[in-house]
Amino acid sequence: MYSVDEIKELIKAFDNSKATKIEIKTEKGETFTIAQKTEETAAFIPAAVPAVVPAAAEKQTGSPFIHEEEKKTSEGDPITSPMVGVFYSAPAPDSDPYVTVGSQVKKGDVLCLIEAMKLMNEVTAEKSGEICEICVENGQVVEYGQPLFMIK
Helix, strand or coil, X not given: CCCHHHHHHHHHHHHCCCCCEEEEECCCCCEEEEECCCHHHHCCCCXXXXXXXXXXXXXXXXXXXXXXXXXXXXXXXXXXXXXXXXXXXXXXXXXXXXXXXXXXXXXXXXXXXXXXXXXXXXXXXXXXXXXXXXXXXXXXXXXXXXXXXXXX
């Protein structure tokens, strides 16, 4: 894993380059993508809007966030968000989504993007299978550990 200083140095070098996207693969096989906003993607990225949750939900769960996993309405295993950010189902506004319900995916396939701190991060399939549910909507703010997809 990279240290905080190494990551900061990498981001600084990236900001000073003409590159618009880099991918980093860790020793564990995890892939991280760092991308700069372009005119094309800036139009696609809405401003983050804080979620409004009724106070009754906060009292019931002890948290202002309601996790889809608490509902337990779907079969399969959850694929969760690795970070807080904005969920995007497609690489651009005029593109088809990476996956839909019923899509067959292989381990490592890109499922969506999560924008965090102006960086676009790819979320990949942790295992092969079929997407049986998409738990969030395009442009929705998601939190760490929140289920994004169900896969079986």
